[in-house]
Amino acid sequence: MTAALGGCGLGGGSDEVTLRLVAADYGDSAANSSRKYWDTLVKEYEAKHSGVRIDVSVYSWTDVDRKVKELVAAGEAPDMAQIGSYADYADKGLLYKADDLIGIREQADFVAQLGAAGRINGMQYGMPFAASTRLLFYNKTLFADAGLTPPRTWKQLAADAEALKADGVKYPYALPLGPEEAQAETMQWLLSGGGGYIDSVGTYGIDSDENVTTMNWLKDDLVGKGLTGPAAPENLNRAAAFSAFAAGDVGMLNGHPSLMKIAAAKGVKFGMVPMPGAAGPTKNSMGVADWMTAFKQNGHAEQVGDFLDFVYSEKNVLAFSREYDLLPVTNSASTTMSGASRDADLKPFLDALPTSELPPVDKTSWASVSAAVKKRIGSAVSPGGSPEEVLRELQLTAQNAE
Structure with missing residues:
Protein backbone atom coordinates (compact mmCIF):
# COMPACT_ATOMS: atom_id res chain seq x y z
CA MET A 1 0.00 0.00 0.00
CA THR A 133 6.15 -3.53 26.92
CA ARG A 134 4.70 -6.88 27.96
CA LEU A 135 2.46 -7.78 30.90
CA LEU A 136 0.67 -10.95 31.99
CA PHE A 137 -2.97 -10.77 30.89
CA TYR A 138 -5.53 -12.90 32.73
CA ASN A 139 -9.22 -13.55 32.14
CA LYS A 140 -11.04 -12.08 35.15
CA THR A 141 -14.17 -14.16 34.60
CA LEU A 142 -12.30 -17.46 34.46
CA PHE A 143 -10.21 -16.48 37.50
CA ALA A 144 -13.32 -15.52 39.49
CA ASP A 145 -15.08 -18.77 38.59
CA ALA A 146 -12.04 -20.73 39.85
CA GLY A 147 -11.59 -18.55 42.95
CA LEU A 148 -8.11 -17.44 41.86
CA THR A 149 -5.98 -14.34 42.29
CA PRO A 150 -3.36 -13.19 39.78
CA PRO A 151 -0.05 -15.03 40.23
CA ARG A 152 3.14 -13.36 41.43
CA THR A 153 5.48 -16.36 41.18
CA TRP A 154 6.01 -19.30 38.83
CA LYS A 155 4.66 -21.65 41.49
CA GLN A 156 1.46 -19.62 41.79
CA LEU A 157 1.14 -19.41 38.00
CA ALA A 158 1.36 -23.19 37.73
CA ALA A 159 -1.17 -23.65 40.56
CA ASP A 160 -3.59 -21.22 38.89
CA ALA A 161 -3.13 -23.07 35.60
CA GLU A 162 -3.92 -26.38 37.32
CA ALA A 163 -7.14 -24.92 38.72
CA LEU A 164 -8.13 -23.46 35.35
CA LYS A 165 -7.48 -26.81 33.68
CA ALA A 166 -9.69 -28.52 36.25
CA ASP A 167 -12.44 -26.03 35.34
CA GLY A 168 -12.16 -27.03 31.69
CA VAL A 169 -10.32 -23.97 30.40
CA LYS A 170 -8.90 -24.80 26.96
CA TYR A 171 -5.61 -22.91 27.40
CA PRO A 172 -4.80 -22.43 31.10
CA TYR A 173 -1.61 -20.65 30.02
CA ALA A 174 -1.09 -19.96 26.31
CA LEU A 175 2.59 -20.39 25.43
CA PRO A 176 3.17 -19.19 21.83
CA LEU A 177 6.57 -20.53 20.84
CA GLY A 178 5.66 -20.88 17.18
CA PRO A 179 7.71 -19.18 14.47
CA GLU A 180 5.76 -15.91 14.39
CA GLU A 181 7.17 -14.28 17.53
CA ALA A 182 8.77 -16.98 19.67
CA GLN A 183 11.79 -14.78 20.36
CA ALA A 184 9.61 -12.34 22.32
CA GLU A 185 7.78 -14.93 24.45
CA THR A 186 11.11 -16.61 25.12
CA MET A 187 12.79 -13.37 26.20
CA GLN A 188 10.00 -12.53 28.64
CA TRP A 189 10.37 -15.93 30.27
CA LEU A 190 14.17 -15.73 30.38
CA LEU A 191 13.94 -12.33 32.08
CA SER A 192 11.50 -13.74 34.63
CA GLY A 193 14.13 -16.32 35.56
CA GLY A 194 16.88 -13.76 36.02
CA GLY A 195 18.50 -14.42 32.65
CA GLY A 196 18.12 -13.15 29.10
CA TYR A 197 19.79 -13.26 25.72
CA ILE A 198 22.66 -11.01 26.83
CA ASP A 199 24.88 -11.34 29.91
CA SER A 200 26.06 -8.56 32.22
CA VAL A 201 28.95 -7.57 29.94
CA GLY A 202 26.85 -7.36 26.76
CA THR A 203 27.75 -10.67 25.13
CA TYR A 204 25.39 -13.52 24.29
CA GLY A 205 24.63 -15.79 27.23
CA ILE A 206 21.77 -17.83 25.81
CA ASP A 207 22.86 -21.12 27.44
CA SER A 208 23.37 -19.63 30.92
CA ASP A 209 22.39 -21.65 33.98
CA GLU A 210 19.49 -19.27 34.63
CA ASN A 211 18.11 -19.74 31.13
CA VAL A 212 18.44 -23.53 31.29
CA THR A 213 16.57 -23.53 34.61
CA THR A 214 13.79 -21.41 33.14
CA MET A 215 13.28 -23.56 30.06
CA ASN A 216 13.38 -26.75 32.10
CA TRP A 217 10.68 -25.35 34.38
CA LEU A 218 8.51 -24.51 31.38
CA LYS A 219 9.02 -27.98 29.94
CA ASP A 220 8.40 -29.90 33.17
CA ASP A 221 5.95 -27.75 35.15
CA LEU A 222 3.76 -26.21 32.46
CA VAL A 223 3.99 -28.06 29.14
CA GLY A 224 4.67 -31.47 30.66
CA LYS A 225 1.64 -31.18 32.94
CA GLY A 226 -0.72 -30.29 30.11
CA LEU A 227 -1.23 -26.69 31.26
CA THR A 228 -0.55 -24.98 27.92
CA GLY A 229 -3.55 -26.21 25.95
CA PRO A 230 -4.17 -28.55 23.03
CA ALA A 231 -1.70 -26.94 20.61
CA ALA A 232 1.97 -27.73 21.13
CA PRO A 233 3.80 -24.49 22.00
CA GLU A 234 6.06 -24.87 18.96
CA ASN A 235 2.93 -24.81 16.77
CA LEU A 236 1.15 -21.94 18.53
CA ASN A 237 1.70 -18.44 17.14
CA ARG A 238 1.10 -15.18 18.99
CA ALA A 239 -1.79 -14.11 16.75
CA ALA A 240 -3.60 -17.41 17.38
CA ALA A 241 -2.99 -17.11 21.13
CA PHE A 242 -4.39 -13.56 21.14
CA SER A 243 -7.45 -14.71 19.19
CA ALA A 244 -8.02 -17.55 21.66
CA PHE A 245 -7.79 -15.09 24.56
CA ALA A 246 -10.35 -12.83 22.88
CA ALA A 247 -12.61 -15.88 22.46
CA GLY A 248 -12.47 -16.56 26.21
CA ASP A 249 -10.47 -19.77 25.83
CA VAL A 250 -7.25 -18.63 27.56
CA GLY A 251 -6.71 -18.13 31.27
CA MET A 252 -3.33 -16.36 31.07
CA LEU A 253 -0.79 -15.22 28.50
CA ASN A 254 1.84 -12.55 27.90
CA GLY A 255 0.52 -9.61 25.91
CA HIS A 256 1.27 -6.12 24.68
CA PRO A 257 -1.09 -3.11 24.57
CA SER A 258 -2.89 -4.04 21.36
CA LEU A 259 -4.35 -7.11 23.08
CA MET A 260 -6.48 -4.77 25.22
CA LYS A 261 -8.45 -3.59 22.20
CA ILE A 262 -8.73 -7.09 20.73
CA ALA A 263 -10.07 -8.54 23.99
CA ALA A 264 -12.36 -5.62 24.80
CA ALA A 265 -13.95 -5.82 21.35
CA LYS A 266 -15.03 -9.39 22.17
CA GLY A 267 -16.33 -8.48 25.62
CA VAL A 268 -13.58 -10.27 27.56
CA LYS A 269 -12.97 -8.89 31.04
CA PHE A 270 -9.26 -8.97 31.69
CA GLY A 271 -6.63 -7.81 34.14
CA MET A 272 -2.92 -7.18 33.74
CA VAL A 273 -0.04 -7.76 36.18
CA PRO A 274 3.76 -7.93 35.92
CA MET A 275 5.08 -11.23 34.63
CA PRO A 276 5.53 -13.67 37.55
CA GLY A 277 9.11 -14.65 38.31
CA ALA A 278 10.80 -17.52 40.09
CA ALA A 279 10.49 -15.80 43.48
CA GLY A 280 8.23 -12.80 42.79
CA PRO A 281 7.08 -10.40 40.05
CA THR A 282 9.64 -9.94 37.30
CA LYS A 283 11.59 -6.72 37.76
CA ASN A 284 12.37 -6.21 34.08
CA SER A 285 9.63 -6.46 31.50
CA MET A 286 10.48 -7.07 27.89
CA GLY A 287 10.47 -3.86 25.85
CA VAL A 288 10.10 -3.58 22.09
CA SER A 356 12.23 -2.74 30.56
CA GLU A 357 14.94 -4.59 28.67
CA LEU A 358 15.04 -4.69 24.89
CA PRO A 359 16.43 -7.44 22.66
CA PRO A 360 20.01 -6.82 21.48
CA VAL A 361 18.90 -4.85 18.44
CA ASP A 362 22.21 -2.98 18.35
CA LYS A 363 23.96 -6.19 17.25
CA THR A 364 24.08 -6.93 13.53
CA SER A 365 23.91 -10.60 14.52
CA TRP A 366 20.51 -10.26 16.20
CA ALA A 367 18.48 -10.81 13.03
CA SER A 368 19.96 -14.26 12.45
CA VAL A 369 19.87 -15.15 16.15
CA SER A 370 16.22 -14.12 16.39
CA ALA A 371 15.38 -16.24 13.35
CA ALA A 372 17.14 -19.23 14.93
CA VAL A 373 15.20 -18.78 18.18
CA LYS A 374 11.92 -18.69 16.27
CA LYS A 375 12.83 -21.89 14.48
CA ARG A 376 14.21 -23.96 17.35
CA ILE A 377 13.05 -22.81 20.79
CA GLY A 378 9.67 -24.53 20.65
CA SER A 379 11.34 -27.92 20.42
CA ALA A 380 13.11 -27.29 23.74
CA VAL A 381 9.87 -27.74 25.68
CA SER A 382 8.45 -30.58 23.57
CA PRO A 383 8.09 -34.02 25.23
CA GLY A 384 11.38 -35.31 23.84
CA GLY A 385 13.14 -31.95 23.82
CA SER A 386 16.27 -30.91 25.68
CA PRO A 387 16.41 -27.27 26.85
CA GLU A 388 20.15 -27.60 27.52
CA GLU A 389 20.86 -28.85 24.02
CA VAL A 390 18.67 -26.30 22.23
CA LEU A 391 20.07 -23.36 24.21
CA ARG A 392 23.61 -24.57 23.58
CA GLU A 393 22.90 -24.72 19.83
CA LEU A 394 21.46 -21.22 19.90
CA GLN A 395 24.50 -19.93 21.79
CA LEU A 396 26.78 -21.39 19.12
CA THR A 397 24.62 -19.80 16.42
CA ALA A 398 24.95 -16.45 18.17
CA GLN A 399 28.70 -16.76 18.59
CA ASN A 400 29.17 -17.68 14.95
CA ALA A 401 26.96 -14.78 13.86
CA GLU A 402 29.09 -12.38 15.90
Whole structure:
Protein backbone atom coordinates (compact mmCIF):
# COMPACT_ATOMS: atom_id res chain seq x y z
CA MET A 1 0.00 0.00 0.00
CA THR A 2 1.53 3.28 -1.09
CA ALA A 3 0.47 6.77 -0.10
CA ALA A 4 1.99 9.44 -2.33
CA LEU A 5 1.94 12.48 -0.13
CA GLY A 6 3.68 15.00 -2.34
CA GLY A 7 5.40 15.11 -5.70
CA CYS A 8 7.95 12.67 -7.05
CA GLY A 9 11.43 14.03 -7.59
CA LEU A 10 11.95 17.77 -7.79
CA GLY A 11 9.02 19.96 -8.49
CA GLY A 12 8.26 23.66 -8.60
CA GLY A 13 11.87 24.84 -8.71
CA SER A 14 15.48 23.89 -8.21
CA ASP A 15 15.39 24.92 -4.55
CA GLU A 16 12.53 22.57 -3.64
CA VAL A 17 13.49 19.28 -1.98
CA THR A 18 11.43 16.10 -1.96
CA LEU A 19 12.13 13.73 0.91
CA ARG A 20 11.11 10.09 0.56
CA LEU A 21 9.95 8.21 3.64
CA VAL A 22 9.10 4.49 3.78
CA ALA A 23 6.92 3.68 6.79
CA ALA A 24 5.31 0.64 8.37
CA ASP A 25 1.55 0.23 8.70
CA TYR A 26 0.37 -0.14 12.30
CA GLY A 27 -3.32 -0.28 11.47
CA ASP A 28 -5.41 -3.42 11.32
CA SER A 29 -7.80 -2.14 8.65
CA ALA A 30 -8.12 0.56 5.99
CA ALA A 31 -9.99 2.68 8.51
CA ASN A 32 -6.97 3.15 10.78
CA SER A 33 -4.09 2.64 8.37
CA SER A 34 -0.90 4.54 9.12
CA ARG A 35 -1.46 6.11 5.71
CA LYS A 36 -4.04 8.42 7.33
CA TYR A 37 -1.67 9.37 10.16
CA TRP A 38 1.12 10.34 7.77
CA ASP A 39 -1.30 12.10 5.41
CA THR A 40 -2.45 14.40 8.19
CA LEU A 41 1.06 15.00 9.53
CA VAL A 42 2.60 15.72 6.11
CA LYS A 43 -0.21 18.06 5.11
CA GLU A 44 0.42 20.15 8.21
CA TYR A 45 4.20 20.10 7.74
CA GLU A 46 4.14 21.06 4.06
CA ALA A 47 1.79 23.96 4.76
CA LYS A 48 4.55 25.50 6.89
CA HIS A 49 7.51 24.50 4.70
CA SER A 50 6.92 25.55 1.11
CA GLY A 51 10.33 24.36 -0.08
CA VAL A 52 10.02 20.77 1.12
CA ARG A 53 7.77 17.99 -0.13
CA ILE A 54 7.36 14.69 1.73
CA ASP A 55 6.66 11.55 -0.31
CA VAL A 56 5.53 8.72 1.98
CA SER A 57 5.11 5.05 1.06
CA VAL A 58 3.35 2.84 3.61
CA TYR A 59 3.82 -0.94 3.62
CA SER A 60 2.59 -3.73 5.85
CA TRP A 61 4.97 -5.11 8.47
CA THR A 62 5.19 -8.23 6.33
CA ASP A 63 6.74 -6.21 3.51
CA VAL A 64 8.31 -3.02 4.84
CA ASP A 65 11.73 -4.29 5.94
CA ARG A 66 12.12 -6.29 2.74
CA LYS A 67 11.10 -3.28 0.63
CA VAL A 68 13.69 -1.01 2.25
CA LYS A 69 16.35 -3.68 1.82
CA GLU A 70 15.51 -3.93 -1.89
CA LEU A 71 15.64 -0.15 -2.35
CA VAL A 72 19.01 0.09 -0.65
CA ALA A 73 20.40 -2.79 -2.71
CA ALA A 74 19.22 -1.06 -5.90
CA GLY A 75 20.99 2.16 -4.94
CA GLU A 76 17.66 3.92 -4.33
CA ALA A 77 17.67 4.30 -0.56
CA PRO A 78 14.85 6.45 0.81
CA ASP A 79 15.77 9.53 2.82
CA MET A 80 14.06 8.00 5.85
CA ALA A 81 12.76 4.54 6.74
CA GLN A 82 10.58 3.71 9.72
CA ILE A 83 11.25 -0.01 10.15
CA GLY A 84 12.03 -2.83 12.58
CA SER A 85 15.84 -2.72 12.65
CA TYR A 86 18.75 -0.43 11.98
CA ALA A 87 22.05 -2.07 13.03
CA ASP A 88 22.94 -3.67 9.70
CA TYR A 89 22.54 -0.39 7.80
CA ALA A 90 24.52 1.49 10.44
CA ASP A 91 27.27 -1.11 10.34
CA LYS A 92 27.62 -0.53 6.59
CA GLY A 93 27.96 3.22 7.07
CA LEU A 94 24.69 4.01 5.29
CA LEU A 95 22.92 5.98 8.02
CA TYR A 96 23.18 9.46 9.41
CA LYS A 97 23.88 9.71 13.11
CA ALA A 98 21.14 11.47 15.05
CA ASP A 99 23.77 14.13 15.86
CA ASP A 100 23.75 15.05 12.16
CA LEU A 101 20.00 15.60 12.17
CA ILE A 102 18.49 16.65 15.49
CA GLY A 103 19.71 18.55 18.54
CA ILE A 104 21.03 17.26 21.85
CA ARG A 105 17.86 18.35 23.63
CA GLU A 106 15.69 16.38 21.21
CA GLN A 107 17.87 13.29 21.59
CA ALA A 108 17.80 13.61 25.38
CA ASP A 109 14.00 13.48 25.21
CA PHE A 110 14.07 9.86 24.04
CA VAL A 111 13.11 7.46 26.84
CA ALA A 112 16.46 6.27 28.23
CA GLN A 113 16.10 2.54 27.54
CA LEU A 114 14.89 3.18 24.01
CA GLY A 115 17.54 5.72 23.18
CA ALA A 116 20.27 3.43 24.49
CA ALA A 117 19.01 0.54 22.37
CA GLY A 118 19.39 2.68 19.26
CA ARG A 119 23.10 3.37 19.82
CA ILE A 120 26.18 1.62 18.47
CA ASN A 121 29.47 2.54 20.14
CA GLY A 122 27.72 5.44 21.80
CA MET A 123 26.36 6.88 18.54
CA GLN A 124 22.58 7.16 17.97
CA TYR A 125 21.73 5.61 14.60
CA GLY A 126 18.31 4.17 15.40
CA MET A 127 15.81 6.75 16.63
CA PRO A 128 12.98 5.02 18.52
CA PHE A 129 9.63 5.59 16.88
CA ALA A 130 7.15 3.30 18.65
CA ALA A 131 7.42 1.17 21.77
CA SER A 132 5.59 -1.37 23.87
CA THR A 133 6.15 -3.53 26.92
CA ARG A 134 4.70 -6.88 27.96
CA LEU A 135 2.46 -7.78 30.90
CA LEU A 136 0.67 -10.95 31.99
CA PHE A 137 -2.97 -10.77 30.89
CA TYR A 138 -5.53 -12.90 32.73
CA ASN A 139 -9.22 -13.55 32.14
CA LYS A 140 -11.04 -12.08 35.15
CA THR A 141 -14.17 -14.16 34.60
CA LEU A 142 -12.30 -17.46 34.46
CA PHE A 143 -10.21 -16.48 37.50
CA ALA A 144 -13.32 -15.52 39.49
CA ASP A 145 -15.08 -18.77 38.59
CA ALA A 146 -12.04 -20.73 39.85
CA GLY A 147 -11.59 -18.55 42.95
CA LEU A 148 -8.11 -17.44 41.86
CA THR A 149 -5.98 -14.34 42.29
CA PRO A 150 -3.36 -13.19 39.78
CA PRO A 151 -0.05 -15.03 40.23
CA ARG A 152 3.14 -13.36 41.43
CA THR A 153 5.48 -16.36 41.18
CA TRP A 154 6.01 -19.30 38.83
CA LYS A 155 4.66 -21.65 41.49
CA GLN A 156 1.46 -19.62 41.79
CA LEU A 157 1.14 -19.41 38.00
CA ALA A 158 1.36 -23.19 37.73
CA ALA A 159 -1.17 -23.65 40.56
CA ASP A 160 -3.59 -21.22 38.89
CA ALA A 161 -3.13 -23.07 35.60
CA GLU A 162 -3.92 -26.38 37.32
CA ALA A 163 -7.14 -24.92 38.72
CA LEU A 164 -8.13 -23.46 35.35
CA LYS A 165 -7.48 -26.81 33.68
CA ALA A 166 -9.69 -28.52 36.25
CA ASP A 167 -12.44 -26.03 35.34
CA GLY A 168 -12.16 -27.03 31.69
CA VAL A 169 -10.32 -23.97 30.40
CA LYS A 170 -8.90 -24.80 26.96
CA TYR A 171 -5.61 -22.91 27.40
CA PRO A 172 -4.80 -22.43 31.10
CA TYR A 173 -1.61 -20.65 30.02
CA ALA A 174 -1.09 -19.96 26.31
CA LEU A 175 2.59 -20.39 25.43
CA PRO A 176 3.17 -19.19 21.83
CA LEU A 177 6.57 -20.53 20.84
CA GLY A 178 5.66 -20.88 17.18
CA PRO A 179 7.71 -19.18 14.47
CA GLU A 180 5.76 -15.91 14.39
CA GLU A 181 7.17 -14.28 17.53
CA ALA A 182 8.77 -16.98 19.67
CA GLN A 183 11.79 -14.78 20.36
CA ALA A 184 9.61 -12.34 22.32
CA GLU A 185 7.78 -14.93 24.45
CA THR A 186 11.11 -16.61 25.12
CA MET A 187 12.79 -13.37 26.20
CA GLN A 188 10.00 -12.53 28.64
CA TRP A 189 10.37 -15.93 30.27
CA LEU A 190 14.17 -15.73 30.38
CA LEU A 191 13.94 -12.33 32.08
CA SER A 192 11.50 -13.74 34.63
CA GLY A 193 14.13 -16.32 35.56
CA GLY A 194 16.88 -13.76 36.02
CA GLY A 195 18.50 -14.42 32.65
CA GLY A 196 18.12 -13.15 29.10
CA TYR A 197 19.79 -13.26 25.72
CA ILE A 198 22.66 -11.01 26.83
CA ASP A 199 24.88 -11.34 29.91
CA SER A 200 26.06 -8.56 32.22
CA VAL A 201 28.95 -7.57 29.94
CA GLY A 202 26.85 -7.36 26.76
CA THR A 203 27.75 -10.67 25.13
CA TYR A 204 25.39 -13.52 24.29
CA GLY A 205 24.63 -15.79 27.23
CA ILE A 206 21.77 -17.83 25.81
CA ASP A 207 22.86 -21.12 27.44
CA SER A 208 23.37 -19.63 30.92
CA ASP A 209 22.39 -21.65 33.98
CA GLU A 210 19.49 -19.27 34.63
CA ASN A 211 18.11 -19.74 31.13
CA VAL A 212 18.44 -23.53 31.29
CA THR A 213 16.57 -23.53 34.61
CA THR A 214 13.79 -21.41 33.14
CA MET A 215 13.28 -23.56 30.06
CA ASN A 216 13.38 -26.75 32.10
CA TRP A 217 10.68 -25.35 34.38
CA LEU A 218 8.51 -24.51 31.38
CA LYS A 219 9.02 -27.98 29.94
CA ASP A 220 8.40 -29.90 33.17
CA ASP A 221 5.95 -27.75 35.15
CA LEU A 222 3.76 -26.21 32.46
CA VAL A 223 3.99 -28.06 29.14
CA GLY A 224 4.67 -31.47 30.66
CA LYS A 225 1.64 -31.18 32.94
CA GLY A 226 -0.72 -30.29 30.11
CA LEU A 227 -1.23 -26.69 31.26
CA THR A 228 -0.55 -24.98 27.92
CA GLY A 229 -3.55 -26.21 25.95
CA PRO A 230 -4.17 -28.55 23.03
CA ALA A 231 -1.70 -26.94 20.61
CA ALA A 232 1.97 -27.73 21.13
CA PRO A 233 3.80 -24.49 22.00
CA GLU A 234 6.06 -24.87 18.96
CA ASN A 235 2.93 -24.81 16.77
CA LEU A 236 1.15 -21.94 18.53
CA ASN A 237 1.70 -18.44 17.14
CA ARG A 238 1.10 -15.18 18.99
CA ALA A 239 -1.79 -14.11 16.75
CA ALA A 240 -3.60 -17.41 17.38
CA ALA A 241 -2.99 -17.11 21.13
CA PHE A 242 -4.39 -13.56 21.14
CA SER A 243 -7.45 -14.71 19.19
CA ALA A 244 -8.02 -17.55 21.66
CA PHE A 245 -7.79 -15.09 24.56
CA ALA A 246 -10.35 -12.83 22.88
CA ALA A 247 -12.61 -15.88 22.46
CA GLY A 248 -12.47 -16.56 26.21
CA ASP A 249 -10.47 -19.77 25.83
CA VAL A 250 -7.25 -18.63 27.56
CA GLY A 251 -6.71 -18.13 31.27
CA MET A 252 -3.33 -16.36 31.07
CA LEU A 253 -0.79 -15.22 28.50
CA ASN A 254 1.84 -12.55 27.90
CA GLY A 255 0.52 -9.61 25.91
CA HIS A 256 1.27 -6.12 24.68
CA PRO A 257 -1.09 -3.11 24.57
CA SER A 258 -2.89 -4.04 21.36
CA LEU A 259 -4.35 -7.11 23.08
CA MET A 260 -6.48 -4.77 25.22
CA LYS A 261 -8.45 -3.59 22.20
CA ILE A 262 -8.73 -7.09 20.73
CA ALA A 263 -10.07 -8.54 23.99
CA ALA A 264 -12.36 -5.62 24.80
CA ALA A 265 -13.95 -5.82 21.35
CA LYS A 266 -15.03 -9.39 22.17
CA GLY A 267 -16.33 -8.48 25.62
CA VAL A 268 -13.58 -10.27 27.56
CA LYS A 269 -12.97 -8.89 31.04
CA PHE A 270 -9.26 -8.97 31.69
CA GLY A 271 -6.63 -7.81 34.14
CA MET A 272 -2.92 -7.18 33.74
CA VAL A 273 -0.04 -7.76 36.18
CA PRO A 274 3.76 -7.93 35.92
CA MET A 275 5.08 -11.23 34.63
CA PRO A 276 5.53 -13.67 37.55
CA GLY A 277 9.11 -14.65 38.31
CA ALA A 278 10.80 -17.52 40.09
CA ALA A 279 10.49 -15.80 43.48
CA GLY A 280 8.23 -12.80 42.79
CA PRO A 281 7.08 -10.40 40.05
CA THR A 282 9.64 -9.94 37.30
CA LYS A 283 11.59 -6.72 37.76
CA ASN A 284 12.37 -6.21 34.08
CA SER A 285 9.63 -6.46 31.50
CA MET A 286 10.48 -7.07 27.89
CA GLY A 287 10.47 -3.86 25.85
CA VAL A 288 10.10 -3.58 22.09
CA ALA A 289 10.87 -0.62 19.84
CA ASP A 290 10.62 0.16 16.14
CA TRP A 291 13.05 2.59 14.55
CA MET A 292 13.28 5.69 12.44
CA THR A 293 16.42 5.74 10.29
CA ALA A 294 17.84 8.31 7.90
CA PHE A 295 19.97 7.27 4.92
CA LYS A 296 22.91 9.39 3.77
CA GLN A 297 22.68 8.55 0.08
CA ASN A 298 20.60 11.57 -1.00
CA GLY A 299 21.99 14.12 1.44
CA HIS A 300 19.39 16.65 2.67
CA ALA A 301 20.46 16.26 6.31
CA GLU A 302 19.14 19.72 7.20
CA GLN A 303 15.69 19.10 5.73
CA VAL A 304 15.48 15.57 7.16
CA GLY A 305 16.41 16.87 10.60
CA ASP A 306 13.81 19.63 10.46
CA PHE A 307 11.10 17.16 9.45
CA LEU A 308 12.10 14.75 12.23
CA ASP A 309 11.90 17.57 14.77
CA PHE A 310 8.27 17.93 13.67
CA VAL A 311 7.63 14.16 13.72
CA TYR A 312 8.95 13.94 17.29
CA SER A 313 7.00 16.91 18.64
CA GLU A 314 4.95 15.99 21.70
CA LYS A 315 1.69 16.52 19.82
CA ASN A 316 2.58 14.12 17.01
CA VAL A 317 4.14 11.46 19.27
CA LEU A 318 0.98 11.46 21.41
CA ALA A 319 -1.30 11.32 18.38
CA PHE A 320 0.48 8.29 16.97
CA SER A 321 0.69 6.47 20.32
CA ARG A 322 -2.99 7.00 21.07
CA GLU A 323 -4.10 5.94 17.61
CA TYR A 324 -2.31 2.59 17.80
CA ASP A 325 -2.23 1.83 21.55
CA LEU A 326 1.54 2.14 21.69
CA LEU A 327 3.86 3.82 24.16
CA PRO A 328 5.43 7.22 23.49
CA VAL A 329 9.15 7.13 22.82
CA THR A 330 9.83 10.56 24.34
CA ASN A 331 9.87 11.59 27.99
CA SER A 332 7.72 14.65 27.34
CA ALA A 333 4.92 12.66 25.71
CA SER A 334 5.23 9.89 28.31
CA THR A 335 4.77 12.40 31.13
CA THR A 336 1.66 13.80 29.48
CA MET A 337 0.21 10.35 28.85
CA SER A 338 0.93 9.18 32.40
CA GLY A 339 -1.21 11.98 33.81
CA ALA A 340 -4.06 11.82 31.29
CA SER A 341 -7.24 9.98 32.30
CA ARG A 342 -7.91 9.07 28.66
CA ASP A 343 -4.70 7.01 28.67
CA ALA A 344 -5.30 5.16 31.95
CA ASP A 345 -5.42 1.76 30.24
CA LEU A 346 -1.86 2.21 28.98
CA LYS A 347 -0.44 3.28 32.34
CA PRO A 348 0.60 -0.24 33.47
CA PHE A 349 2.66 -0.58 30.30
CA LEU A 350 4.11 2.91 30.74
CA ASP A 351 5.07 2.05 34.31
CA ALA A 352 6.97 -1.00 33.05
CA LEU A 353 8.91 0.92 30.40
CA PRO A 354 11.62 2.55 32.60
CA THR A 355 12.84 -0.86 33.81
CA SER A 356 12.23 -2.74 30.56
CA GLU A 357 14.94 -4.59 28.67
CA LEU A 358 15.04 -4.69 24.89
CA PRO A 359 16.43 -7.44 22.66
CA PRO A 360 20.01 -6.82 21.48
CA VAL A 361 18.90 -4.85 18.44
CA ASP A 362 22.21 -2.98 18.35
CA LYS A 363 23.96 -6.19 17.25
CA THR A 364 24.08 -6.93 13.53
CA SER A 365 23.91 -10.60 14.52
CA TRP A 366 20.51 -10.26 16.20
CA ALA A 367 18.48 -10.81 13.03
CA SER A 368 19.96 -14.26 12.45
CA VAL A 369 19.87 -15.15 16.15
CA SER A 370 16.22 -14.12 16.39
CA ALA A 371 15.38 -16.24 13.35
CA ALA A 372 17.14 -19.23 14.93
CA VAL A 373 15.20 -18.78 18.18
CA LYS A 374 11.92 -18.69 16.27
CA LYS A 375 12.83 -21.89 14.48
CA ARG A 376 14.21 -23.96 17.35
CA ILE A 377 13.05 -22.81 20.79
CA GLY A 378 9.67 -24.53 20.65
CA SER A 379 11.34 -27.92 20.42
CA ALA A 380 13.11 -27.29 23.74
CA VAL A 381 9.87 -27.74 25.68
CA SER A 382 8.45 -30.58 23.57
CA PRO A 383 8.09 -34.02 25.23
CA GLY A 384 11.38 -35.31 23.84
CA GLY A 385 13.14 -31.95 23.82
CA SER A 386 16.27 -30.91 25.68
CA PRO A 387 16.41 -27.27 26.85
CA GLU A 388 20.15 -27.60 27.52
CA GLU A 389 20.86 -28.85 24.02
CA VAL A 390 18.67 -26.30 22.23
CA LEU A 391 20.07 -23.36 24.21
CA ARG A 392 23.61 -24.57 23.58
CA GLU A 393 22.90 -24.72 19.83
CA LEU A 394 21.46 -21.22 19.90
CA GLN A 395 24.50 -19.93 21.79
CA LEU A 396 26.78 -21.39 19.12
CA THR A 397 24.62 -19.80 16.42
CA ALA A 398 24.95 -16.45 18.17
CA GLN A 399 28.70 -16.76 18.59
CA ASN A 400 29.17 -17.68 14.95
CA ALA A 401 26.96 -14.78 13.86
CA GLU A 402 29.09 -12.38 15.90
